[in-house]
Every structure is written in C-alpha cells, then in structure tokens.
Amino acid sequence: MTIGFHKARKIKAIIAFALVCIMSSQFAMAQEASSAGTTIPTDEASIGNGKSLFSANCKTCHAIDKKLVGPALQGVYDRTPSVEWILGFVKNSQKVIQSGDAYANDLYAEYNQTQMTAFADFSDEEVLSILAYIKQETDNPTTAAVAATATEGGATEAGGDSVSSSYVSAILIALLVVLALILVVLVMIISVLTKHLNNKEEDLSEAEKEVTKQSFTMEGVLRAKPFIFAVAFVFTALAFKAVISQVYSVGIQIGYAPEQPIKFSHKLHAGEMEIDCNYCHTGVMKSKNANIPSANICLNCHSQIKTESAQIKLIYDAVDNNKPIEWVRVHNLPDLAYFNHSQHHNVAGIECQTCHGEVQEMEVVEQHSLLTMGWCIECHRKTDVNVKGNAYYDDLVKMHDEAGKGKMKVEDIGGLECSKCHY
Amino acid sequence: MYIYKSMKKYLVVALGVVIAGCSASGDNPGKEYAPNMYHSVAYEPLKQIKNKESGMWVSSLDNGVGEYYSSNPNNPHEMNMREPVANTVRRSKFGFIPNRIHKDSFALAERVLKSPLPNTPNVEKEGKVLYEKFCDHCHGAKGIEPGKVGEVFLGVPAYTSAAIKNKGEGHLFHVISHGKGRMGAHASQLSIEERWKIVRYVQKLQNQ
Numbered sequence: 055m056t057i058g059f060h061k062a063r064k065i066k067a068i069i070a071f072a073l074v075c076i077m078s079s080q081f082a083m084a085q086e087a088s089s090a091g092t093t094i095p096t097d098e099a100s101i102g103n104g105k106s107l108f109s110a111n112c113k114t115c116h117a118i119d120k121k122l123v124g125p126a127l128q129g130v131y132d133r134t135p136s137v138e139w140i141l142g143f144v145k146n147s148q149k150v151i152q153s154g155d156a157y158a159n160d161l162y163a164e165y166n167q168t169q170m171t172a173f174a175d176f177s178d179e180e181v182l183s184i185l186a187y188i189k190q191e192t193d194n195p196t197t198a199a200v201a202a203t204a205t206e207g208g209a210t211e212a213g214g215d216s217v218s219s220s221y222v223s224a225i226l227i228a229l230l231v232v233l234a235l236i237l238v239v240l241v242m243i244i245s246v247l248t249k250h251l252n253n254k255e256e257d258l259s260e261a262e263k264e265v266t267k268q269s270f271t272m273e274g275v276l277r278a279k280p281f282i283f284a285v286a287f288v289f290t291a292l293a294f295k296a297v298i299s300q301v302y303s304v305g306i307q308i309g310y311a312p313e314q315p316i317k318f319s320h321k322l323h324a325g326e327m328e329i330d331c332n333y334c335h336t337g338v339m340k341s342k343n344a345n346i347p348s349a350n351i352c353l354n355c356h357s358q359i360k361t362e363s364a365q366i367k368l369i370y371d372a373v374d375n376n377k378p379i380e381w382v383r384v385h386n387l388p389d390l391a392y393f394n395h396s397q398h399h400n401v402a403g404i405e406c407q408t409c410h411g412e413v414q415e416m417e418v419v420e421q422h423s424l425l426t427m428g429w430c431i432e433c434h435r436k437t438d439v440n441v442k443g444n445a446y447y448d449d450l451v452k453m454h455d456e457a458g459k460g461k462m463k464v465e466d467i468g469g470l471e472c473s474k475c476h477y
Numbered sequence: 478m479y480i481y482k483s484m485k486k487y488l489v490v491a492l493g494v495v496i497a498g499c500s501a502s503g504d505n506p507g508k509e510y511a512p513n514m515y516h517s518v519a520y521e522p523l524k525q526i527k528n529k530e531s532g533m534w535v536s537s538l539d540n541g542v543g544e545y546y547s548s549n550p551n552n553p554h555e556m557n558m559r560e561p562v563a564n565t566v567r568r569s570k571f572g573f574i575p576n577r578i579h580k581d582s583f584a585l586a587e588r589v590l591k592s593p594l595p596n597t598p599n600v601e602k603e604g605k606v607l608y609e610k611f612c613d614h615c616h617g618a619k620g621i622e623p624g625k626v627g628e629v630f631l632g633v634p635a636y637t638s639a640a641i642k643n644k645g646e647g648h649l650f651h652v653i654s655h656g657k658g659r660m661g662a663h664a665s666q667l668s669i670e671e672r673w674k675i676v677r678y679v680q681k682l683q684n685q
Contacts, residue, residue, distance in 0.1 A: 109622075109635070110621070110635045110637065110638045110639075111634075111635075111638040111639050111640060113623075113631070113632060113633070113634065113635075114632050114633065114634035114638070114640070114658060114659075115632055115658060116632075117631055117632070120631065122631055122632045122659065123632060123658045123659060171639075171640040173639055173640070175639055176639070299500075300499045300500065301499070303499050303500030303501075303507060303508075304499045304507070304508045304509065304510055305507075305508070305509050305510040305515075306500065306501070306507065307501040307506050307507050308500075308501060309500065309501050309502045310501035310502070310503075310505070310506050310507065311502070311503055311504075312503070312504050312506070313503075313504055326625070327614060327625045327626050327629075328614050328624065328625045328626075329614045329626060330609065330610040330611070330614065332610040332611070333610060333611055333614070333666070336665075336666045343522065343523055345523070346523055348665070350661075350662075350665055351665070351666060353661060354656075354660075354661035354662075354663070355626060355630060355661070357659075357661060358630060358631075358632075358659050359629060359630060376553075377554060378554055378556060380525070383523055383524055386506065386515075386524070388509075388514060388515040389514065389515055389516060389517040389521075390514045390515070421501070
C-alpha cells in the first residue's frame with residue numbers, strides 16, 4: 055500500500071514536471087510567435103490575402119499612393135511609431151487617440167478629426183498581411199505602372215487617328231496633282247499632233263483640214279447650244295432636288311447638335327463609364343420630361359474627379375455663384391404636341407436609344423430621330439403593346455383577342471387618336 | 478450669253494439656299510413651319526430664350542416681345558422655373574416627410590430610422606432596378622468590386638467589408654440621402670420611397 059502510495063506520488067511529480075516543461079516551452083514558443091508577429095510578412099500568400107482585405111475594407115478611405123479620405127498608405131510602416139502602433143490604431147483608433155499618443159493626435163487633427171472605422175474583428179495576422187500588401191505595392195507600384203502604360207497606349211492610338219486622316223488628305227492631293235499632270239500631258243500631245251499635221255498641210259484632204267484647223271476657244275464651247283442645254287438641264291434638276299429636300303426638312307431638327315456651354319461628353323460618361331442615363335436624367339421615370347440635370351449631380355463625382363480641368367471648373371463656378379448652367383436643349387418637340395417620357399419608359403419599356411440613338415457613342419449629342427408626327431404614328435402602328443406583367447391591360451387584351459385581330463398594337467388602344475397628343 | 482449670265486445669278490441664289498438651308502445641323506436648329514404653334518407662350522420648365530427680339534417677325538403678341546421669348550424676368554437669372562420657398566417640405570403621395578437628422582449623425586440615423594416599406598420580394602426587385610440605375614456604376618453590380626466609375630473615383634467600399642456589413646437600414650438610408658466620405662448626397666435624384674427600396678436591395682447585397 056505504502057509502496058503504491060510512493061509510486062503514485064512519484065508519478066504525480068513526474069507528470070507535474072512534464073507539464074511545467076511543456077508549458078514553459080509553449081510559453082517560449084508563444085513569445086517567439088509574438089515577436090515574429092510584428093514583422094511584416096513577405097510571402098505571396100500573405101500579400102494575396104492582404105490585397106483582398108485591403109480592397110474589401112480599406113480602399114474606401116485609403117489609397118497606396120494618393121491621399122483620399124485618409125492618408126496615402128505608402129511606407130506607412132516606416133513613418134508611424136511602430137508596427138504594434140499600427141495594429142492598435144487599426145483595431146481601435148479612438149482608444150489610441152484618447153490614450154494621448156502624440157502621433158495619433160497629430161494625425162487626427164491633420165485629417166479634420168475624421169474618425170477611422172474601428173476594425174476590432176481583425177486579427178494581428180490580417181492587419182500584417184494588409185501591411186505586407188502595402189509594402190509590396192510601395193516597393194513595386196504595379197497599378198501606377200499599368201495606368202502609365204494605359205495612358206501611353208491611349209496617346210499612340212490618338213496619334214494614329216490623326217496620322218490616318220492626314221494620310222487620306224495627302225493621298226487626295228497626290229491624286230489631284232496626278233490628274234492635273236495627265237491633263238497637261240494630253241494638251242501637249244494635242245498641240246504637238248496639230249502642229250505636226252499643219253506642217254504637212256499639202257498631204258491632207260479637205261475634210262481632214264477642217265479638223266486640224268478647228269479652234270477650241272472657250273467661248274465657242276460655251277456658246278454651243280447642246281452645252282447650254284446640258285448645263286441648264288443639270289442645273290434645273292439639281293435646283294429642283296435641293297428645293298424639294300429643303301422643303302421637306304422644314305420643321306425637322308434631325309441632326310441638330312448645338313454646342314453646349316460645357317463640353318460634356320456622353321460618349322465618356324454614358325459609354326465608357328457606363329453611367330445609366332437615368333442617373334442624371336432623373337425625370338425619365340417620373341415625368342413628362344427626362345430632365346436636364348442640375349450641377350449638384352455633376353458634383354456627386356466631380357467633387358473628387360478631374361477637379362483641375364477647366365471645363366469642370368465651369369461647374370464649380372456655377373455652383374459657387376448659384377448660377378444655372380444654360381445647357382442648350384437639343385430635342386425641341388413643338389408645343390402643339392404632347393409627349394410623356396415616363397409613359398414610354400415605364401409602361402412600354404422602350405430603351406432611350408430607340409428614339410435618341412446611340413447617345414453613348416456621341417461626343418456632342420445630336421437629334422437622331424425625325425420626331426415628326428409620321429414618325430410617331432409609324433411606331434404606334436407597328437409596336438405591340440407591352441402587356442406583360444401589367445394587369446391594367448388584361449381586360450383589353452381579352453377583348454382584343456375575342457375580336458381576333460392578331461396582336462394588340464398601340465394604335466388599337468387609341469395610339470392614333472388626335473387628342474392623345476394634340477389638345 | 479444672256480442665258481448663261483442670268484443662269485449665273487440663279488446659280489448663286491441656289492447655292493445660297495443649299496448652304497443656308499432649312500435643315501438642321503450643328504448649332505442651326507433649322508426652319509419651322511408654323512413657329513407660333515411650336516413655341517410655348519406659357520413658361521416652359523426646360524427652355525429659356527432670353528432674347529426679347531427672338532421671333533419678332535411672326536409675333537402676334539401685343540406685349541412688344543418676340544414670339545419665341547420665353548423667360549421670367551421676375552425670377553433669379555430670368556429662369557422659368559422657380560425654386561421652392563426656403564424650408565418647404567415636399568410631401569409624397571405616401572406621406573413620407575423628410576427627417577431632420579443632421580447629415581453627420583449616422584449613429585442616430587441608424588437607431589431611429591426604420592423603413593416604411595413592407596418586406597416583400599417586390600420591394601427588393603424594384604430596389605434592384607433602381608440600384609442598377611443609380612448605384613452600380615460606382616459600387617459595382619454586386620456591391621463588392623467597384624464599377625467603371627468606382628475604379629477611377631477610388632474609395633468605393635464593398636458592402637461586405639467589416640465596416641459596412643453590419644450597418645442597419647437607417648444608416649444606409651442616411652448615407653444615400655446625405656452622402657458619406659467621398660460619396661455625394663443623392664436625395665435630389667431619389668425620392669424617399671426610392672431610397673428605401675434601394676436600401677432593401679443593398680441589405681441583400683450586404684448578406685450575400
């Protein structure tokens with residue numbers, strides 16, 4: 055029994071010793087880990103992880119090489135007191151500021167007391183991987199390089215365009231020169247041949263003499279009756295055509311592309327930047343008019359983008375002086391006709407481009423459609439009413455189907471009634 | 478010769494007609510049939526012609542101004558539209574009244590503002606339509622990767638980021654209405670109801 059007791063004590067002591075050993079070694083390992091944890095990792099995995107964390111959480115307010123809401127993060131690990139300081143600040147910046155930390159307070163004051171969101175859920179490893187990404191971007195700025203090559207590419211492309219247009223005009227000029235030379239050569243040949251024949255006058259018959267002695271004076275040609283007739287005919291025909299087409303174009307503003315007070319490009323905004331028409335033309339779902347946007351809508355982006363551009367400064371000028379920008383209206387439907395954007399957009403589901411053309415391709419907007427009554431009516435005759443998912447039309451569709459006249463067109467529901475548009 | 482000479486005269490006239498033209502191009506809006514019927518005598522909201530002489534030749538008005546003149550000299554900048562009286566409150570057909578929470582009080586907005594819209598799939602669907610018109614060029618179709626404008630604009634957050642993921646509907650509504658950080662206020666473009674619809678769809682994107 056006693057032996058057993060002794061044995062048990064011995065075993066307990068061994069276990070205790072072993073435990074102490076394990077714990078102390080673990081403690082040492084933990085210490086090692088924490089000291090390794092405050093250096094910025096350089097492995098690919100951390101950088102990749104940091105990149106996705108950065109774009110998901112930090113990009114709102116920070117860029118690597120540019121001051122946004124918060125400071126540019128380039129080399130942030132070198133200028134701040136320590137990497138531990140960054141860890142603390144990211145997790146709870148207010149705590150660091152309130153602790154009286156001088157660097158943090160200076161930063162807070164510099165950025166107009168903008169509070170940085172507290173990322174308390176981030177682990178040290180996550181913040182360090184973000185720093186790893188920042189370090190990698192600081193050392194090899196990939197995005198900047200890509201942007202630079204992109205603009206270079208754009209420049210050469212633009213250059214290519216102007217080269218090709220000057221090339222075309224060079225070809226045309228060369229052709230004209232060649233034609234003129236041919237004319238000169240022909241005249242020379244004629245004069246040489248006539249001279250040659252005149253020298254051998256005695257060998258020629260009477261008829262041949264008549265040909266060689268013919269004088270080609272300009273006046274003779276102009277006085278010739280066939281010539282006058284031909285000219286008169288061509289002229290009358292052209293004048294007639296011009297008059298007819300001009301008369302037909304009265305009251306039609308197709309092709310009207312006025313210069314605007316600010317050189318706004320729909321091609322850039324609606325095309326390349328893919329901004330929806332409705333973002334600026336706010337009335338299209340609600341009103342008769344699609345609306346010409348007010349300057350505050352421009353500033354939603356241009357408070358930050360291209361703030362140095364002379365054209366953008368015109369917007370600032372308008373806003374600062376509370377002065378409207380006097381855009382020139384392109385589509386002027388006559389006052390005698392009524393048209394409603396919201397009806398055509400919401401109910402019929404017609405795309406803007408159906409009537410306005412490919413505005414997203416236009417540098418300067420021009421009127422694309424005729425906007426005449428015939429043009430309206432043609433569409434109302436051939437377009438099926440968009441009844442899908444619209445209970446309002448259920449009874450009408452039923453009645454129309456009973457009458458058995460095929461698909462219900464806009465004209466069938468009064469789309470050609472005079473008083474629909476003229477009242 | 479006589480015919481030719483007189484033809485020359487006509488030729489010049491015809492060329493003049495072709496060049497001056499009745500058809501529109503560039504800055505020239507072209508000629509109109511019955512100008513008196515084309516130009517509104519009443520004030521038109523999106524049109525303004527300040528020149529009093531404009532359309533004098535067809536004028537049937539007895540107030541001494543041209544037929545096309547369309548400006549209201551009583552308004553600032555002679556505008557045809559007039560700004561509402563200061564502090565006017567617009568009421569929509571649903572009776573939504575704008576809140577008076579200060580634009581920087583996001584925490585208060587999050588606590589106080591509640592969506593008046595029912596929790597139906599239809600609201601979310603309409604929110605999606607509006608989101609695609611008003612938000613996705615910056616925030617991207619899914620609210621994670623920035624859209625085309627977001628790429629140049631910089632600083633567009635992902636809805637799933639730690640800072641935004643758990644923000645409530647009141648916060649989202651307040652941000653759309655007044656803007657936050659680099660984002661601008663969108664209250665002038667979107668009615669209260671439309672903003673709440675977008676909030677509903679953004680909430681879906683937060684939890685994707």
